[in-house]
Amino acid sequence: MSESTSTPYRPLSADEAAAQKPLTGGSWADWVLLVLALISVALLAWESWGSVTPMQREAIILADYSICALFFLNFLWRWRAEQWTLGFVGRNWYDVLGMIPVSDPALRSFRLIRVVILLARMGVAADRVLGEEFTYRLVNRFKQGIVRAISGSVTVAVLDQVADVLVKGTYTRNIARALEENQSELRDMIREKLREDPQTGRFKRLPYYNEIIEGTTETALRVIEQVLHDPRTDELVADLLRENIDQIRLAVAAKEAKKHA
Structure with missing residues (x-):
């Protein structure tokens, strides 16, 4: 899947993405990263919507930073295997989001950002077992159909709200x-x-x-x-x-x- 550094990043079509590699796979290291991703999602969900003590919150923040550091090292290792191409970053943008330590107190008030990062980490977890770039290829396969299906309804709904205002x-x-x-x-x-x-x-x-x-x-x-x-x-x-x-x-x-x- 490596590509030349001189080739500009271009999103793959659905057929190209589906033909790249099967949607299943995963080594023991991928399973370990899957478990870490699921643990981080569970901890962040508990810290966001559960009742935690200050001591538990500090432990969650420490665990989140540690998991993000492991994600970062794994991302660099995989990026190195792709010869540091920008296309790899473009296809794995959710990995970059997943490496943000969202448990940090500075981000605690941004609930929408926390939800987005949680979803990104779910995508990272799916990639670990279902295959490299599974989330990217899955989204790429269905995004055009989803956009076509809901774009008109969303436009009409937005116009109704705008008209009332x-x-x-x-x-x-x-x-x-x-x-x-x-x-x-x-x-x-x-x-x-x-x-x-x-x-x-x-x-x-x-x-x-x-x-x-x-x-x-x-x-x-x-x-x-x-x-x-x-x-x-x-x-x-x-x-x-x-x-x-x-x-x-x-x-x-x-x-x-x-x-x-």
């Missing part, structure tokens, strides 16, 4: 508040643009030019703020968002129906 937003009022907070900057910017405009700049010699500009600017800003504060403007924006999201949802649903027809 977006149509309840008060975006125009948020814009109005931003305008109120930056009125002085807006006035300065409008005056500057009017002076630079070739059409309106011709009238600057007229009497009361500055007063007219000031009055027009004040009136425009006031009317814009009133329009933005009007609930009907919020309804208009909500309707626009709803129509666009419904259109996207119908397009995704039609694509899903065509795919399963």
